[in-house]
Amino acid sequence: MKWCMAWPITVWGLICSTALTLAPPACAQVGMAAASEAALVRLQPQVRSQPLPPVQIRSLERKVIEPFLAAPRIFEADLYQYLPRIIASVDQRSLITQGDRIYARSVSGQAFVIQANMPNAWNIYRDPTPLKDPVSGAVLGMEAQFVGRARLLQSERVEKIEKDKKIEEMIYPATLEVVYAISEIRPGDRLFSSPDNGWRELSPHPAPAQLSARIISIYGNGVASAAQNQIVVLNQGRTQGLEPGHIMAIRKAARLTSDLTDPQRPIMHTTPELAGQAMVFLTFEKLAYALIGETTQAVQVGDSLNGL
Secondary structure: OHHHHHHHHHHHHHHHHHHHOOOOHHHHHHHHHHHHHOOOOOOOOOOOOOOOOOOOOOOEEHHHHHHHOOOOEEEOHHHHOOOOEEEEEOOOOOOEOOOOEEEEEOOOOOOOOOOOOOOOEEEEEOOOEEEEOOOOOOEEEEEEOEEEEEEEEEOOEEEEEEEOOEEEEEEEOEEEEEEEEOOOEOOOOEEEOOOOOOOOEEOOEEOOOOOEEEEEEEOOOOOOEEOOOOEEEEOOOHHHOOOOOEEEEEEOOOOEEEOOOOOOOOEEEOOOOEEEEEEEEEEOOOOEEEEEEEEOOOEEOOOEEEEO
């Protein structure tokens, strides 16, 4: 009850003490007169621009993009037949996968030997297929499908023994362990010690506008069309100016279709439509491989890629 009676007096005292610190009415009138004499500036809505710092596209680290990439390889037909081959699995299975051990033999006369100057890591490839230019029909290269990697465990050797007064050769094949597989591995697949692709980071940048290429193949087993994160093969390479990191626009190939609403059924020519973008990540002399980044429709053999 005492607090309720004291509250109005306390508040009234606070108001009075605050009012004493304010300027008198005369001073307020003088300030208003000075403001009215100053020039008036009328503000209006307008567009104001400010330059932005240059945008730098971040490099793509290899460990980030590598899960989406394969390790295709272009071989000469004469070279492939002399590559070491897988002859069997240790447990005699017909299909081999990651973690299995395999036997392999060299063909060219250079045996598998564990030495400081000999590689221990080997890529495994399936028989190559020819890649032809869709315009000229010329063979641009032989593409071997990458199926896995293996690590050399035991050297290959040949021992000569005497038996029945004859010298016989005892062949001991090399032993390898499959450390990575993207599909089943079979006897007859070849081993190739390929140098690294060379890049640790990819710096995406627009390809020059004058560069153009055409899709001649979709990397994979019997794939008819490609979408995001799939790989396509191009009929242009280093000779034509393509380089890793080039960003190119994908355009659908022009098609011929008939107008079914017209009794005459005239032939209609469609215009090439933008279907997405792709980034070149691996180049050879006459061929290149690109990773599809984004698409608005299915990408097929015959579609073109152009610089931005």
